[in-house]
Amino acid sequence: MTASNTTVFFGAIVNPARRALEYLPQAAIGVREGEIVFFDRHAESASASAATHNIKNFDTVDLSKTTSFLFPGFIDTHIHAPQYPNSGIFGKTTLLDWLTTYTFPLESSLKDPKIAQDVYSRVVKKTLANGTTTAAYYATVHVESTKKLADICLSQGQRALVGRVCMDQNTPDYYRDASVEEAKKSDREVVEYIQSLNKPDRILPIITPRFAPSCTGEIMSWQGDYAQKNNLHIQTHISENKGEIAWVKELYPACKSYADTYHQHGLLTEKTLLAHAIYLTDEELNLVEQQKCGLSHCPISNSSLTSGEFHARKILDRNIPFGLGTDVSGGYAPSILSTARHGLLVSRHVAMKSENDADKLSVDEVLYLATLGGAEALKLDSKIGSFEVGKKFDAQQIDLETNGSPVDIFDWELPISEGNKLENLVHKWLFNGDDRNTSTVWVNGDKVVTK
Ligand SMILES: [Zn+2]
CATH class of the missing domain: 3.20.20.140 (Metal-dependent hydrolases)
Structure with a gap:
């Protein structure tokens, strides 16, 4: 891959927005020199997105046929x-x-x-x-x-x-x-x-x-x-x-x-x-x-x-x-991931004391x-923390069906692209997943972990 090449990531993507998550079963992100150059929240294919953005030379990371989704680091x-x-x-x-x-x-x-x-x-x-x-x-x-x-x-x-x-x-x-x-x-x-x-x-x-x-x-x-x-x-x-x-x-x-x-x-x-x-x-x-x-x-x-x-x-x-x-x-x-799970549980303890459901944090x-x-x-949100055009591509590929995964997936929970199946898988990941489900990690567009 030359430095000027674009990589197009295509498949399910979960992206934090203000205090919530966007669940995007079929989306595409283009990355060039470590930076996100486009983000199509609904995409037909990697090549269709590349064509829309007038990009001729690109590599593809296609997760669409797998049980994976992309999540920010x-x-x-x-x-x-x-x-x-x-x-x-x-x-x-x-x-x-x-x-x-x-x-x-x-x-x-x-x-x-x-x-x-x-x-x-x-x-x-x-x-x-x-x-x-x-x-x-x-x-x-x-x-x-x-x-x-x-x-x-x-x-x-x-x-x-x-x-x-x-x-x-x-x-x-x-x-x-x-x-x-x-x-x-x-x-x-x-x-x-x-x-x-x-x-x-x-x-x-x-x-x-x-x-x-x-x-x-x-x-x-x-x-x-x-x-x-x-x-x-x-x-x-x-x-x-x-x-x-x-x-x-x-x-x-x-x-x-x-x-x-x-x-x-x-x-x-x-x-x-x-x-x-x-x-x-x-x-x-x-x-x-x-x-x-x-x-x-x-x-x-x-x-x-x-x-x-x-x-x-x-x-x-x-x-x-x-x-x-x-x-x-x-x-x-x-x-x-464990810290987030415990943060959710601590908020439930706060809610049990206050008897106020509003104190509970959601997934x-x-x-x-x-x-x-x-x-x-950290005041670094203009550069990292979510997938947005202009931000750095820091990401993890989550797969709930890796070798030795602590999570079981059933036939009716797939495909990821249907209904709220992606959302349910993210919830299962939060409560039952661990590092075995983090199959690849990228920082600044560079692959730094491959399992
Ligand atoms: Zn300390």
Whole structure:
């Protein structure tokens, strides 16, 4: 295939639109140089669509005779790459003792470049195999290992935001930034390295104060200023656990709230992504909304560490953009599909307490949050998150009849093109599917996973 060639994807396509999914049993997408050049929501054939768009040279990926559909790649808005080996290991801990018992010892071991190479190669490979085409990663405090994570994302073809974790107080001596000056120097080094890769469409730096308790006011103010001057993304944690919230209040008594603590230090911008946000008050939500920040909802983590229940409907009603995060390894699964399923279930728990059916999230909504919602939270929705002309082609081919598939399909559920059969298959996929059903993954039009 020459660089100027177009590839036409023809078959069933499912596409997130505002808070819903379009189910298109017979559609066509044209991709050239990684970008979507046409999208026919109803198509007769690949060649008919190509002719309509005056395209003579093209390759075809024809899924129309299979049990497959195309879906946009998942966006993981919150994942700790170095914690991947601990997936599933959290016992009965809650946030603060989980950090000291399991997390800091493991993260500190990534100082060794060999361990970093092994862990980061595997987490990127595994998340890609699960259909994650974009991830917002926390690395560790270590500069060289963090650079390695960026290199690995680039070489395996995953789009990523990569952040060096900054923490200069209230963490063990064996694992922290030695001083404010050291933290600034390390942050600059990582940001400049990622910028020197010169692939702003693929790998972006993201300023990453771990969370307010582990950062001095001095470093947070510097990071806010540095991020704003250089137009960088910012990610951190907020309001995940009640003990954590009380601690922030104690450490920053002059700030009105947890959200205000970040605001006072210049860290709430429209490129800020705040993870968890379970207990934000209405006043804090007003501030987050006013500052145009995005949120990351991490339902598996919040259930595993018994942190609390995120009130998704309240956030949707406020039009604060949010997506889903695996939060590996507070969350045990590297899969956004599993995270979406659990997000749906957590919303049912919220509804059981509120006795309000409106609090339940639908299949369409959680799959929208898993893709376009994440892109909106990261302010990358003009480029990724759904299939639209001008956006990058980040996609996964879902097939419910692969080898060893956990899903059974019955004769009467096919063909996909009839009635609402496609919609039913998507519902079965959400609840019963896993990475075995993700048969091919493309990022920027390049095939990065084939099974
Ligand atoms: Zn986290």
